Amino acid sequence: MSEIEFHKKYKIEINDFDLKQTLECGQCFRYQKLDENSYIIVARERVLKIEQDNNFFTFYTSEEEFHSIWEDYFDLKNDYKAIKNLLAEKDEYLKKAVEEKHGVRIIKQEPWETLISFILSQTKQIPHIMALVEALSKAYGEYLGSYMGKEYYSFPGFEKLKRVSEEEYRALKTGFRAVYLFDAVKRANENLLDLEELRTKETGYIREELKKIKGVGDKIADCVLLFAYSRTEVFPTDVWIKRLMAHFYAIDESNTSLISKFAEEYFGELGGYAQQYLFYYGRDNKLGK
DNA sequence: GACCAGGGTAACT
C-alpha cells in the first residue's frame, strides 16, 4: 500500500470559489473531507489534495497540472461574479441563494462517471450514493494509493466493467439499479453509446441518446448534460427542485413539465447555475419541507 | 413498522 506524498504544491488566489460549497453541493460524489479547510478528491484517474485559506488555495500538484487539468475541472476561468449578479437581479430567493452559496462552481466531471453515478442516485440519499460509487470503484477501479489510512481507487471505465454481471452489481447493494448499470455498460461496450462523440452534439440530441439507456430519464440525462457536458442552460428537475419551485414560485410540484417550461423561460441560459444555487441553498436550509 | 431518499418503468385509466 503506497502512501501518497503530495510533495508538490501550487498556491493561487481565486475569487468566487469555496471548496466545501463546490464539493458538498451535491454535484459530485468522490471527495473526502480531511478537516474544515482541506479535501481529497478523486477524478481523472488521479488523487488530489486541496486546501483553502480564505481566497487562497493550495493544490497539491504541479502548476502545470493545475493549469492543464484542475483549472478547467473546477471551471475556474468562468466569471461567476457576473453570473451571480445576473441571478441576484431576478428575485429575492436567488439573491439569498447566491449570497449564501457564493463559492459554488459547476464541476466538469467525466461523462461516464457522471452517468453511472446519477443512475445509482435514484431514490437514494447523497451519503448512500457516495457509498455506492465508492464500492463500485473499490471493486473494479484501479488502486491509486493511500493517504491517512484510506485507500483511493479510480472510477472504473466501461471496458473494466465489461464482464461484470447483474448479480455482481447487486452484491454491491445497487438493488434495482443493477439492470440499469448492466445496460449502460453493455451499450458503451457495443459502441451504441459513445460519450466522447456526444460531447460535441446538440443538447437535445444528447438527451435523447442518453435516455435510450435503461433507467435514464430526463433528470439523469440533464445531470450528465450539466455536470459533465457543461450544458449550463439545462435545469435538472428532481424531488428537491420540485418542492423548492413550489415553495419559491408557487408552481404545482407534481407537474414536472410545467416546472421545466417555467425554468426555461425564467432562467434562460442560466438555468443550470440557478438550479444548483437553489438546490444547495434550499436543501441546506431544509426549505420547502 | 411506516415513510422517504438528487427516478424511471410499466401498467393502468
Next chain:
DNA sequence: AGTTACCATGGT
C-alpha cells in the same frame, strides 16, 4: 396524456 404501484436498500 396523465396517474400510480413498484422497484432494492438504508436511515430515521
